[in-house]
Amino acid sequence: MSTPFLDDVAVLLPAFNAQHDVERTLASFCERAPVRVLIVDDGSLPPIVAPAVANMTVEVLRMPGNGGIERALQAGIDALAARGIRYAARIDAGDLATPYRLEKQREHMETHPQTAVLGMWTHVVDMEGAPLFDLQPPTGPADIRRVMLMRSCFTHPSLMLRVDAVIGAGNYRAQYRAAEDLDLILRLLQHHDGANLPEFGVYYELNEHGISATRRRTQVWSTLRLQMKYLRATNLPDWIGVAKNVAHLVLPYRALRSLKTRMLGA
Template sequence: MNDVAILLPAFNGQAELERTLASFREESSVRVLIVDDGSTPPIVAPSMRGLDIEVLRLPANGGIERALAAGIDALAARGIRYAARIDAGDLATPQRIAKQRAYMEAHPRVAALGMWTHVVSTEGAPLFDLTPPADPAAIRRVMLMRSCFAHPSMMLRVDAVREAGNYRAQYRAAEDLDLILRLMQRHDCANLPEFGLYYESNEGGISATKRRTQVLSTLRLQLRYFRAGNLPDWIGVAKSVAHLVLPYRALRRLKAQLLR
């Protein structure tokens, strides 16, 4: 799998990063690009069996959007075709990379491929599962109503991402939705209906400022791509407005109950 690389942006959190990388279980060696976004002390590339790890150091902390964009450009320069996203603290299921690459090879119209996700607490206790639609047509219909992708579960075609304008900071904290919506203008995006990720939900790490920024960015994207004749788009806008006016913890509890 020389044309695939795990893309992991990091700002501090050396121990969490190492735990995440140790979760990968693949039959072939996999390349890893860690984008160190100005960590203090700097991230150190761990030595792990089956992983060829490189660290790209950015001169200062510029945010995840710029770190991801720099990572995509670096992978393109190295001839990598597929970028497999994950974040420090999350865990991969066995053979995730091989399964996603095989799907992408068999479906050349698909530019981005997610997987179903187990959401767990910081202690690893199960909270709920994310099982969004798999089919590109179904995703297009509800793309502004619900989150159709767990960003750290995704595999991306590097050339398609760069052609679409790469990650960008125009929509802070919603850089993944911004990219997906641009990719879907020329490509398909899909989910592999298998669990590929354990996503760590850390409410203590989510500030009110970041949450509001994310919701406002999402609402701006919803209005930009809004389709008046598509009912899910109306529902999506209403949900974003509700997120702006209702307490975060109440919404999290409601979401967890609905997804059980």
């Protein structure tokens, strides 16, 4: 079997005061080809230090201060574009990659040039690594478009993005705080396809101190604004998505997490 080509792929990892989690995340990558990584240090004190990981080249881009994940990701994509990188593979500090994730995603992107955003199924775990539930969203572009406002069709840390398409769509931006991933994906889907590989690519750490918990109301309001912007009046799943987000404004975060765990857990 020939060695896969990953020279035009870079892992994009924004981080803030998370040295240990960064090291743990990067150590989880298992690929047959050398892996390139860009850490965007969003004003950490002390600054993030590039860890030494076998088969991996790690660069740190330091932001002048803590400006938020939206601006960190925007700067990261700009930096990768300037370096001639074609594919950005997202992951967050604390999450773990499954073996050969990058190889599998790049192969799909190469054979599906219309695809600009490619996710994978996700194991959701607690902060000790214990399994909570699995996310297995739709895989095909048509199914994703139909329900894209009703459910989360992508796990952000599992994504591989076509860098030139992201730049063409306007890059990440801070207009929709804490929903920067959905904002970007919805813009990409206006002119490109989105898909998910039907296999698990990441262990996503559900952190009660993460964005989905600490900035929950901001995230929900941003998502509602996006839903109303892209709402298709004749598409019932769009209306269901709006109703679900209104429920998120009413119900406590812990109650929603418990309900999701019971519904999706084994």
